[in-house]
């Protein structure tokens with residue numbers, strides 16, 4: 001029997017209301033900008049903005065994106081205008097965008113994260129932070145902040161002291177234990193978790209005998225990895241978890257939600273079809289009507 005009222009798609013994450021569980025993944029819609037002509041951001045739950053660093057970054061030289069089977073490898077190198085330019089020239093244009101805005105932050109050293117967090121704490125238009133801990137820590141010989149539980153706990157704890165709104169810690173899949181790292185973020189004071197970031201990958205051209213791109217793999221190829229990690233993490237923590245990795249349609253979203261995710265982020269699929277996120281919202285609604293699900297919470301975590 002089909003339900004006769006509109007299903008409830010909205011979710012509450014750390015006291016913030018998302019009108020539906022679909023969020024644009026960081027780095028795949030920039031700071032919205034030109035994408036506003038292609039995507040109606042008011043129809044999705046939220047947007048995680050492009051990774052922001054204290055100083056401007058010009059990004060990596062060479063080939064930045066290589067297509068692979070069922071995915072892409074990117075080595076963009078966190079190109080972004082830097083905090084000051086963001087505040088002056090990008091933030092004003094985000095005003096009035098009727099969706100939850102998440103600032104995704106990155107840095108070379110711990111102090112970079114703390115300084116950005118402190119500055120953004122005064123920013124009314126940003127609802128929460130997403131902490132990208134997959135960046136190399138230059139003070140530790142380039143080992144990413146997000147590799148070891150003790151460094152995760154420390155950096156999260158310090159950011160927490162400098163930011164009053166919720167913080168979401170984005171976990172790297174390139175680690176020995178995703179659950180240990182999730183628990184470390186929780187111990188540090190994370191309000192919620194997002195996972196996964198890209199998976200280390202390499203593309204080679206045998207004709208030129210060259211490496212085409214050494215970077216992070218994303219897209220459909222990584223969905224089973226993301227799904228498994230979300231499932232494992234949701235088994236050990238009650239923090240809200242935002243599932244990421246290879247999502248391109250409503251079935252993928254339902255799978256992540258059944259494995260415990262409160263919401264999801266859609267990344268690479270936006271490059272293939274900018275309307276993907278809107279299609280997912282509509283299809284998710286139809287799926288719920290057809291399956292007599294009144295509230296998305298009814299199916300969350302049923303596989304745990």
Ligand SMILES: Cc1cc2nc3c(=O)[nH]c(=O)nc-3n(C[C@H](O)[C@H](O)[C@H](O)COP(=O)(O)O)c2cc1C
Pocket residue numbers: 025026027028050051052074076078104132170196197198217218219220222244245246247265266267268269
């Ligand atoms: C071109 C590109 C740029 C990205 N930039 C960022 C970034 O700035 N910060 C971040 O945390 N993740 C970044 N990511 C990772 C995505 O947010 C997401 O975690 C990853 O792509 C997996 O999701 P997907 O398979 O849906 O793309 C980027 C991914 C791509 C493809």
